[in-house]
Amino acid sequence: xxxxxxxxxxxxxxxxxxxxxxxxxxxxxxxxxxxxxxxxxxxxxxxxxxxxxxxxxxxxxxxxxxxxxxxxxxxxxxxxxxxxxxxxxxxxxxxxxxxxxxxxxxxxxxxxxxxxxxxxxxxxxxxxxxxxxxxxxxxxxxxxxxxxxxxxxxxxxxxxxxxxxxxxxxxxxxxxxxxxxxxxxxxxxxxxxxxxxxxxxxxxxxxxxxxxxxxxxxxxxxxxxxxxxxxxxxxxxxxxxxxxxxxxxxxxxxxxxxxxxxxxxxx
Amino acid sequence: xxxxxxxxxxxxxxxxxxxxxxxxxxxxxxxxxxxxxxxxxxxxxxxxxxxxxxxxxxxxxxxxxxxxxxxxxxxxxxxxxxxxxxxxxxxxxxxxxxxxxxxxxxxxxxxxxxxxxxxxxxxxxxxxxxxxxxxxxxxxxxxxxxxxxxxxxxxxxxxxxxxxxxxx
Numbered sequence: 001x002x003x004x005x006x007x008x009x010x011x012x013x014x015x016x017x018x019x020x021x022x023x024x025x026x027x028x029x030x031x032x033x034x035x036x037x038x039x040x041x042x043x044x045x046x047x048x049x050x051x052x053x054x055x056x057x058x059x060x061x062x063x064x065x066x067x068x069x070x071x072x073x074x075x076x077x078x079x080x081x082x083x084x085x086x087x088x089x090x091x092x093x094x095x096x097x098x099x100x101x102x103x104x105x106x107x108x109x110x111x112x113x114x115x116x117x118x119x120x121x122x123x124x125x126x127x128x129x130x131x132x133x134x135x136x137x138x139x140x141x142x143x144x145x146x147x148x149x150x151x152x153x154x155x156x157x158x159x160x161x162x163x164x165x166x167x168x169x170x171x172x173x174x175x176x177x178x179x180x181x182x183x184x185x186x187x188x189x190x191x192x193x194x195x196x197x198x199x200x201x202x203x204x205x206x207x208x209x210x211x212x213x214x215x216x217x218x219x220x221x222x223x224x225x226x227x228x229x230x231x232x233x234x235x236x237x238x239x240x241x242x243x244x245x246x247x248x249x250x251x252x253x254x255x256x257x258x259x260x261x262x263x264x265x266x267x
Numbered sequence: 268x269x270x271x272x273x274x275x276x277x278x279x280x281x282x283x284x285x286x287x288x289x290x291x292x293x294x295x296x297x298x299x300x301x302x303x304x305x306x307x308x309x310x311x312x313x314x315x316x317x318x319x320x321x322x323x324x325x326x327x328x329x330x331x332x333x334x335x336x337x338x339x340x341x342x343x344x345x346x347x348x349x350x351x352x353x354x355x356x357x358x359x360x361x362x363x364x365x366x367x368x369x370x371x372x373x374x375x376x377x378x379x380x381x382x383x384x385x386x387x388x389x390x391x392x393x394x395x396x397x398x399x400x401x402x403x404x405x406x407x408x409x410x411x412x413x414x415x416x417x418x419x420x421x422x423x424x425x426x427x428x429x430x431x432x433x434x435x
């Protein structure tokens with residue numbers, strides 16, 4: 001209670017006294033950020049601080065100061081070209097050579113270690129492994145077709161390619177560079193896997209969203225996705241079943257989407 | 268317990284999930300918080316118990332215990348969703364009813380407690396008030412904290428018009 005009172009007095013002082021505010025300078029900005037963490041997302045916060053009503057929060061947030069120049073490895077560049085071909089089948093101009101269908105994309109990109117999507121932080125495996133395991137869709141659902149099944153994977157790279165594409169966020173905001181996420185999917189169990197392994201996988205799958213499932217302890221080829229294709233984090237547990245090393249994957253979605261997806265797949 | 272602890276040590280959880288104590292279930296550790304129990308029951312126990320108790324070669328009673336526990340896990344997962352629909356509320360009611368019914372049949376000596384009764388009515392609360400996080404204790408405590416940090420000059424409960432009418 002005492003600290004709340006001090007906080008209230010300090011806030012009033014900073015609001016009313018311009019001299020005090022100018023003396024503490026940059027600290028005010030940081031202090032406001034810390035205060036916003038306490039109340040963000042609540043309706044009451046919007047009612048009390050009317051300024052929030054006029055601010056539109058972006059789905060994807062990242063620290064622009066942490067962007068750094070880097071060269072994308074060959075495998076990721078190839079996956080990125082494949083992604084661009086699928087997303088923009090008619091891609092031409094400076095990205096395409098005149099006599100070839102191959103897209104010329106510079107390996108130079110600005111890389112990131114983490115980004116926040118709808119308030120949840122995702123990181124690369126090298127930055128924070130715990131936040132790099134995700135459940136994602138490899139492609140957007142097409143009209144009239146069943147959506148592709150979500151799959152688990154690990155984020156290895158997050159980057160912005162400055163020369164390729166920009167998308168408008170909203171009419172009131174400037175165009176923002178698109179963020180791309182490189183994910184290495186966990187390899188699914190093969191039909192030739194032993195009966196014991198397949199039985200245990202079925203046992204997990206029987207409980208749907210609460211039981212999870214098994215994957216092989218290896219990665220498939222990397223693919224590029226957009227952040228909006230990320231569904232949720234997953235909890236990953238390496239298990240040894242008989243002679244096989246596998247991963248148990250448990251989706252950690254808490255916003256209903258996954259339950260609906262799994263129901264759709266079951267039906 | 269040894270198997271659960273061994274799997275727990277290997278599980279990588281996202282940073283927003285608080286880790287449960289590695290020695291839970293021992294007298295040294297003592298009581299756990301509600302959040303610890305939630306993580307243990309919805310993440311760690313399913314990983315180990317389904318593998319150990321779900322096999323076809325195990326007795327039916329063991330499989331029935333697993334089924335009973337997983338009904339509870341699914342009910343808790345659905346009840347804690349951040350957004351909820353009527354279909355999901357029905358899913359919650361289906362699992363919690365199955366859990367309480369089979370609990371009585373499986374554990375003859377265990378008493379049905381008020382919390383079991385309350386859990387059966389929680390579907391109505393979800394129907395009336397929406398997802399759990401919008402009416403849980405943490406929700407109101409957060410608002411109390413927010414209100415406490417507003418400067419009110421010791422005139423709590425008075426509106427601006429009350430204050431200005433006092434001045435004139």
